[in-house]
Amino acid sequence: MASSAPTPNPHIAALHAYKPGEQPQGGGWIKLNTNENPYAPSPKVAQAIQALLSEEASVLRLYPSPDSAPLREAAGRLHHFPAENIVAGNGSDDLLNLLIRAYAGPQRPVGMLEPSYSLYPVLAAAQGAPVVKVPVGLDGSFEVKAVVDSGASIFFLTSPNAPLGAALALHRVRELAAVFRGLLVVDEAYAAFADEHAADLPKQFSHVVVTRTFSKGYALAGLRVGYALCSAEVAEVLHRVRDSYNVDRVAQVAAVAALEDTAWLKSTVAKICATRTRVTSVLRDYGWQVNPSSGNFILANPVKPQLSPSVALAESAFQFLRERKILVRRFPQHPLTEKGLRITIGTDAEMDAFLVAARAWTEG
Numbered sequence: 001m002a003s004s005a006p007t008p009n010p011h012i013a014a015l016h017a018y019k020p021g022e023q024p025q026g027g028g029w030i031k032l033n034t035n036e037n038p039y040a041p042s043p044k045v046a047q048a049i050q051a052l053l054s055e056e057a058s059v060l061r062l063y064p065s066p067d068s069a070p071l072r073e074a075a076g077r078l079h080h081f082p083a084e085n086i087v088a089g090n091g092s093d094d095l096l097n098l099l100i101r102a103y104a105g106p107q108r109p110v111g112m113l114e115p116s117y118s119l120y121p122v123l124a125a126a127q128g129a130p131v132v133k134v135p136v137g138l139d140g141s142f143e144v145k146a147v148v149d150s151g152a153s154i155f156f157l158t159s160p161n162a163p164l165g166a167a168l169a170l171h172r173v174r175e176l177a178a179v180f181r182g183l184l185v186v187d188e189a190y191a192a193f194a195d196e197h198a199a200d201l202p203k204q205f206s207h208v209v210v211t212r213t214f215s216k217g218y219a220l221a222g223l224r225v226g227y228a229l230c231s232a233e234v235a236e237v238l239h240r241v242r243d244s245y246n247v248d249r250v251a252q253v254a255a256v257a258a259l260e261d262t263a264w265l266k267s268t269v270a271k272i273c274a275t276r277t278r279v280t281s282v283l284r285d286y287g288w289q290v291n292p293s294s295g296n297f298i299l300a301n302p303v304k305p306q307l308s309p310s311v312a313l314a315e316s317a318f319q320f321l322r323e324r325k326i327l328v329r330r331f332p333q334h335p336l337t338e339k340g341l342r343i344t345i346g347t348d349a350e351m352d353a354f355l356v357a358a359r360a361w362t363e364g
């Protein structure tokens with residue numbers, strides 16, 4: 001080549017991209033590594049997309065609603081919130097990015113619980129913002145004072161926590177909201193599988209934002225849609241920094257259809273939670289240590305008779321499963337997760353195959 005590409009900004013040159021879980025090509029895999037929903041989305045979703053595509057002179061010619069108005073109204077009906085308090089995004093990752101773009105910077109740190117979602121530090125680095133971390137326990141416990149003292153301009157609470165599985169107690173989140181002065185974001189990607197949620201807090205606190213996604217509970221990870229519930233002031237800021245058409249036309253109609261099929265959500269979530277309970281108890285019978293989960297996944301330390309959990313055992317179980325085309329996820333970066341596997345809850349048939357392999361490894 002006749003020229004070399006210019007170097008990017010120094011903080012971008014130093015940036016390490018987020019590593020998503022493996023998406024294996026080719027069939028035959030039991031994919032329990034990225035917390036996708038194993039069931040097909042509501043049939044109403046396919047009907048809505050079909051209807052859109054069969055409209056005369058294909059409406060795909062036309063730009064979508066710039067501010068996703070019909071979707072925000074549907075979400076508003078669900079949460080008893082005015083549409084002006086809702087911002088839609090290209091997945092909830094888009095909203096996390098917009099929140100950091102608007103509220104963090106070199107002098108305005110991003111705070112997060114550790115361990116939690118490893119995308120936040122990447123988004124902070126892209127903004128040139130420092131990251132401050134506050135520990136969270138296996139049971140979702142954290143110190144309110146530590147979050148307040150962190151000095152973060154924007155703090156992310158992940159509830160239920162991924163990869164731990166535990167939900168944060170709502171009364172603790174409310175306690176924190178009452179004293180924290182920055183922007184408090186509750187990332188509720190897994191709320192559908194939990195008993196409690198914080199979606200009402202933004203009605204009371206104008207500095208609290210709750211983010212939701214269609215990727216997990218609604219089985220629409222391939223579409224990329226999410227939304228934020230927040231005060232009208234925060235919504236107005238996010239609208240300023242987002243792409244003018246940040247949610248495409250197909251995603252908008254599909255998301256509305258998904259939101260309105262509450263019966264589908266209820267029955268699918270009930271199925272996944274029942275499978276989660278069953279898999280947890282069978283693994284415990286094998287001697288594995290399973291952290292109680294409020295998500296569509298479990299964090300489990302694999303153990304063999306007479307041995308204690310270890311990084312080596314976790315690595316061994318991971319490879320054993322992988323050789324049998326069962327893919328789970330490792331989180332070797334943190335002491336609470338390094339001896340474990342994060343296992344997405346799949347269909348009952350997938351989990352039966354997983355349990356057969358888990359047992360063979362345990363006894364092997």
Ligand SMILES: *Cc1c(COP(=O)(O)O)cnc(C)c1O
Pocket residue numbers: 035090091092093094117158162187189212213214215216221224225226
């Ligand atoms: C999956 C996940 C998201 C991302 O959701 P998308 O809507 O697919 O971007 C956000 N936060 C957490 C904690 C997640 O696990």
